[in-house]
Amino acid sequence: MPAFPTFRLATVDDVPALVALVTSAYRGDTSRVGWTTEADLLDGAxxxxxxxxxxxxxxxxxxxxxxxxxxxxxxxxxxxxxDGHGYFGMFAVAPQLQGRGTGDAVLAECERIVRDDWRLPGMRMTVIDVREALIAWYERRGYRRTGRHKPFPYGDVRFGIPLRADLRFEVLEKMFAATSFGAAR
Incomplete structure (x- = not known):
């Protein structure tokens, strides 16, 4: 992996490979190689x-x-x-590359798109609120917990099969400096 990765935008031809990548980072035994696993929280897709x-x-x-x-x-x-901000999601790094800066680079590129290309004031995301290590990772990168929660989509197997009954999302947010963006779109 180069020190400065090259980014590209996905096409519909990438769907099968991206589904496999995202699944490998979060579900099943393969995901346990990295630190982002949700294998103890969710099964399925x-x-x-x-x-x-x-x-x-x-x-x-x-x-x-x-x-x-x-x-x-x-x-x-x-x-x-x-809602007038960037929304960040479906973030995945191959388990064997986690902890090597690849995720930092991808997050920075997405923040650049929101701040510089779209000229929006900040980025929001939702994270399962029991994922303390992941939330701490985002906090070290300037995101803050908002205290706002959203329900987990229990019963919608497109997003996984919950292994616990207490899952919900918390909204995290990072605002950009006022001088780094213009009028929101």
Missing amino acids: RIDPDVLRADIVRPDSRVVVVDGMDGAPLACAHVAIE
């Missing part, structure tokens, strides 16, 4: 191919990809315009 395909083709939405030397995706994230 992490991303639905139809949802991903829709995110790739819709306006004001980008799926950012970092490829390996063999052309296979090593990291990805989805960023979109939502």
Whole structure:
């Protein structure tokens, strides 16, 4: 992995490889190689191919990809315009590369898109609120817990099969410096 990865935008042809990447980072035994596993919280799918395909083709939405030397995706994230801010999600780094700066680079690129290309005031995301290590990782990168929560989509297997009854999302937020953006779109 180069020190400065090259980013590209996903196409619908990438859907199968991106579904496999995201699943490997969060579900099953493969995900336990990295630190982002949700294998003790959820089983089943992490991303639905139809949802991903829709995110790739819709306006004001980008799926950012970092490829390996063999052309296979090593990291990805989805960023979109939502309620006048950037929304960050579907963030995945191949488990064997986690902890080496790849995630920092992908997050920084998504923040750049929101701040510089879309000229929005900040970025928001939702994180399962029992994922303390992951929330702490985002906090070290300037995100703050808002105290606002959203329900987990129990019963919608497109987003996984919960292994616990207490899952919910917390909204995290990072505002950019007022001088780094213009009027919101």
